[in-house]
Amino acid sequence: MTNPAPTTANEAAVTFDGVTKTFGEVKALDKVSLSIGRGEFMTLLGPSGCGKTTLLKLAAGFLAPDGGTVAIDGKCVNDVPTYKREIGMMFQNYALFPHMSVAENIAYGLKTRHVARQDIRRRVSEALALVKLTAMEDRKPRQLSGGQQQRVALARALVINPTVLLLDEPFSALDKNLRASMQIELREIQRKLGLTTIFVTHDQSEALSLSDRMAVMSEGKIRQLGTPLEIYRRPGDRFVASFVGDTNCLRGELVSMATAEAVIALGDVRIKVRSEHLSDARASAPVDLFVRPERLRIGSASEPGAMTGRIVSQTYHGGHVDLQIACRACGENLLLARSVGDHAMTQWPPGTEVGISIDAEGGAAFPAG
Amino acid sequence: MTPRSTYQRLLGWTGWLVVILILGFLILPAAVVTIAAFNGKAILSFPPQAWSWRWFERALAYPDFRSGFQNGLIITTWSSSIALVVGAMFAFVIDRYQFTLKRMLEGILVSPLVIPHFTVGLGFLILAAQIGWSRGFAVVVACHVVLVLPFVLRSVYVSLRNLDPSYELAAASLGATPLRVLLTVTVPLLLPGLVSGWLFAAILSFNEFTASLFVTSQRTQTLPVAMYNYVREFADPSMAALSVMYIAGTAALIAFANRFLGLGKVLNIEQSH
Numbered sequence: 071m072t073n074p075a076p077t078t079a080n081e082a083a084v085t086f087d088g089v090t091k092t093f094g095e096v097k098a099l100d101k102v103s104l105s106i107g108r109g110e111f112m113t114l115l116g117p118s119g120c121g122k123t124t125l126l127k128l129a130a131g132f133l134a135p136d137g138g139t140v141a142i143d144g145k146c147v148n149d150v151p152t153y154k155r156e157i158g159m160m161f162q163n164y165a166l167f168p169h170m171s172v173a174e175n176i177a178y179g180l181k182t183r184h185v186a187r188q189d190i191r192r193r194v195s196e197a198l199a200l201v202k203l204t205a206m207e208d209r210k211p212r213q214l215s216g217g218q219q220q221r222v223a224l225a226r227a228l229v230i231n232p233t234v235l236l237l238d239e240p241f242s243a244l245d246k247n248l249r250a251s252m253q254i255e256l257r258e259i260q261r262k263l264g265l266t267t268i269f270v271t272h273d274q275s276e277a278l279s280l281s282d283r284m285a286v287m288s289e290g291k292i293r294q295l296g297t298p299l300e301i302y303r304r305p306g307d308r309f310v311a312s313f314v315g316d317t318n319c320l321r322g323e324l325v326s327m328a329t330a331e332a333v334i335a336l337g338d339v340r341i342k343v344r345s346e347h348l349s350d351a352r353a354s355a356p357v358d359l360f361v362r363p364e365r366l367r368i369g370s371a372s373e374p375g376a377m378t379g380r381i382v383s384q385t386y387h388g389g390h391v392d393l394q395i396a397c398r399a400c401g402e403n404l405l406l407a408r409s410v411g412d413h414a415m416t417q418w419p420p421g422t423e424v425g426i427s428i429d430a431e432g433g434a435a436f437p438a439g
Numbered sequence: 440m441t442p443r444s445t446y447q448r449l450l451g452w453t454g455w456l457v458v459i460l461i462l463g464f465l466i467l468p469a470a471v472v473t474i475a476a477f478n479g480k481a482i483l484s485f486p487p488q489a490w491s492w493r494w495f496e497r498a499l500a501y502p503d504f505r506s507g508f509q510n511g512l513i514i515t516t517w518s519s520s521i522a523l524v525v526g527a528m529f530a531f532v533i534d535r536y537q538f539t540l541k542r543m544l545e546g547i548l549v550s551p552l553v554i555p556h557f558t559v560g561l562g563f564l565i566l567a568a569q570i571g572w573s574r575g576f577a578v579v580v581a582c583h584v585v586l587v588l589p590f591v592l593r594s595v596y597v598s599l600r601n602l603d604p605s606y607e608l609a610a611a612s613l614g615a616t617p618l619r620v621l622l623t624v625t626v627p628l629l630l631p632g633l634v635s636g637w638l639f640a641a642i643l644s645f646n647e648f649t650a651s652l653f654v655t656s657q658r659t660q661t662l663p664v665a666m667y668n669y670v671r672e673f674a675d676p677s678m679a680a681l682s683v684m685y686i687a688g689t690a691a692l693i694a695f696a697n698r699f700l701g702l703g704k705v706l707n708i709e710q711s712h
Contacts, residue, residue, distance in 0.1 A: 132608055152611040159612040165605035169627045178623075179613035230613065 082144070083108045083266035084129055084234050089138035091124050098124040100290040101138065106234075109264040111257070115277040116287035117313070122270045123238065125287075129268060130236055131155050143233055153182070158227030159236040163243065164219045166211035172198070172222050173207035179230040197225040200259060217248045224256065228263070235260070237269040241276065253280055274314045278302060286310045302362075307347070308436050311360040318366070318405050320359045321438065324351050334359055334435055337399040339377050341428050343435045356438035363408035365429040368393065368418060376425030379405060381418045391415055397426060469686055476679035483674050494680035504681060507665030511645050513576060514661060518583035519591070519640035523633060525584070526591030534599040549589040559585055560653030567654065574656040582654045586647060587640035594639060598632025638696055642689060 084106040091099040099121045106112045114122035127133040128140050131152035139146045147155060158179075166175050173194050180190045198204050201221035211219055220240060227235060240256075241249045257280055260267050271277055277284045278298040285292045286301060286309075294306035305311035312319065322334040322341070332345035334357050343359065351357060371378050379397030382404055391414035395405040405426065409418075418424060443451075471485055479489025498504055529548055533541065551559060559582060567578040606628060610620040626633070648663040655664050662681075670678055 130608070130612060132611075152608070153614050153616055155612075156614075157612055159609065161605045161609060163603065163605060165603065165609040167606060167609075167624060167628075178610065178615070182614035182616075182619060226609075226613065236612075 081108050082106060083142065084268065085141040086125065086128070087139045087141070089125070089128060089135045089140060091128065091133065091136050097290050102290070102292055104285055104292060104295070106266060106268060108266055111260055111267045111269065111280060111282045113269045113271060113277040113281035113284040114287060115271055115274060115284050115314070117272060120287040121290040122287050126236055126238055126268060126270045129234065130157055130159055156233045157236055158230060158232030160223050160227050160238065160240045162239045164223040166219055166222055168211055171207065172203070172209050172211070172214070175211065175222055176226045176229050179226065183230065193229055197229040200228065201225045216244055217252060220244065220252060228259070233266065235265050235267045237267065239271055278314070286314060305360065305434050308358065308439055311434050311436070316363050316406060318361045318363065318400070319403070320361065320400050322357050322359050324348065324353055324355045324357045326353060327351070332435065337377060339375060339399070341433065343433045347434070347436050351437045357435050358438050360434045360436070361428055363392065363406040365431070365433065366405065366407040367427045367429060368407055368409065368414070369425045369427065371423040371425045373425035373427065376427040379424055379426050381420050381422045381424060383420055384415060384418070386412065386415060393418060395424065395426065472679045472682045476676055476683045478676045481675040483676055483679065494676040495684070498677040498681040498684070501669070501677065503665040503669065504662065507660055507662035510659055511661040514579050514583060515641050515644040517580045518644045519587060519637050521580070522584045522587045522591045522640050523637045526588050526636065527595045527633065530592050530595035530599055534596060548592055551586050552589050556586065556647070556649035557653065560650030563650070564653040574658060576659050579651065579654050579659050582650050583644045583647060586650060587643050590639045590643060591636040594636030595629065595632050598629045602628055634696065638692070
């Protein structure tokens with residue numbers, strides 16, 4: 071976990087202010103405002119069609135906003151074409167020019183800037199060294215593996231010293247192991263260069279592990295903006311709670327409300343939760359409690375104050391075990407509980423009656439929708 | 440492997456037989472003409488009774504064929520090059536922009552496909568006579584441009600459709616002006632489509648007869664027109680010999696293009712990347 075980069079208004083590298091974009095009948099972005107600090111790694115996370123890619127394209131200048139302003143380095147760029155914006159962009163399919171060698175690809179942005187030839191050569195080899203691809207200069211993109219192509223794309227975007235780096239789902243084409251190592255490497259380079267980065271993804275685990283801050287989007291709006299820790303621990307609404315990370319949704323009833331805490335009844339069990347999202351709810355109103363699977367504790371069925379349930383199935387993941395549990399309080403849906411280590415495999419085989427208690431710190435309650 | 444039944448085997452043989460018959464039918468005319476070209480006698484007959492190269496010599500030496508070949512090269516080069524530039528520009532406009540009357544523009548551009556060649560030729564002949572151009576190359580070139588334009592347009596348009604837009608966006612993000620993007624990214628990536636479009640246009644233009652008959656004069660007549668005029672007077676196998684050279688020339692051209700660009704790309708049946 072990293073600390074968020076400082077983000078005061080005058081230090082913002084990229085600012086969206088009340089940005090609106092409509093495609094035909096569809097409102098892709100609805101008055102979105104977002105400020106990205108210098109050196110910050112900002113992730114735009116959301117399902118497809120949420121507007122995250124549109125926002126990135128507005129930053130790149132591939133699209134113009136219907137309303138609002140986009141500013142880079144404090145200057146409004148609404149009317150500045152892409153080629154004057156000093157951005158580095160990495161595409162989902164890398165978009166390496168197939169008719170140029172690796173070196174020519176990387177040199178492309180330097181040639182458009184009329185950099186002297188010997189400087190181009192030096193900077194291309196520096197960029198190749200940065201992404202650990204020396205001795206590949208003369209290859210054509212199609213002779214490279216997916217991971218190597220991605221490194222070239224990164225080198226090509228970085229060599230021009232962009233004001234902001236824009237990443238459009240750059241890891242989606244890589245297999246899982248390569249993806250993890252490329253993510254670490256990208257983040258290292260980004261930190262080393264102190265490069266402002268906007269990263270678009272639909273993969274919530276990618277967003278949680280990479281971002282300084284992340285904006286969770288749906289239907290053209292930012293639903294929540296915060297550090298990964300804030301987003302995961304204290305989701306701002308039902309959408310964020312269910313989209314980011316695994317979660318269980320339990321239907322309960324509001325018993326009592328205080329300023330900071332509320333008490334919810336799940337069958338016979340009472341649970342204390344933060345009341346921040348329940349301010350409008352009255353006593354005995356239906357409430358949905360979202361609980362992370364690792365916040366469910368499994369114990370013996372006779373444990374006092376626990377819900378009772380029956381193990382339906384186990385899924386072994388090596389480092390942890392996922393348990394699907396049927397319980398009366400959660401109705402037709404199965405509960406997902408996560409148990410660290412592998413003792414759960416022998417301790418709670420399918421069919422076992424267990425007691426489930428909820429770690430209230432991990433719960434987020436919203437009025438039933 | 441399970442043993443195949445007699446019925447299945449029979450079906451297999453019949454299938455192959457049909458394929459061979461169809462392929463044979465496709466190359467039959469060329470085969471007949473090729474054999475007839477080596478006839479020793481001065482008649483177009485099949486099969487020949489004696490064998491000779493003399494009709495090739497006569498075809499190569501005949502002045503109208505020589506000038507027709509040269510005229511054809513001039514007209515083909517100009518018309519397919521002009522059609523390439525014009526067609527590529529229209530393909531760009533149709534692919535990249537939305538505007539009213541777009542369908543109508545497309546319709547007009549491909550209309551030479553449905554208008555008979557003699558109509559196009561006759562139209563150009565009347566026009567050319569009006570402005571006194573009927574004896575020059577310009578009217579023939581103009582006529583051929585119209586006739587081959589739909590093919591070039593189609594070829595470039597398909598290549599443009601297959602072009603991933605992210606290449607151009609990437610170039611723009613790297614600071615390239617729209618003109619630079621066009622010259623360093625778009626055109627190089629479209630090259631196979633442009634070459635195949637040009638090649639199709641060139642072959643069509645060089646072989647075009649109906650419209651050419653109207654718009655050419657004695658000075659500008661193309662090879663097919665010269666061949667037509669020849670066959671009205673003589674009936675010897677020079678025609679067949681010339682046809683064989685025609686086929687060999689075109690095949691060589693395609694083989695050459697295949698060597699440097701790949702046949703799939705030239706014929707536009709593969710994606711360019």
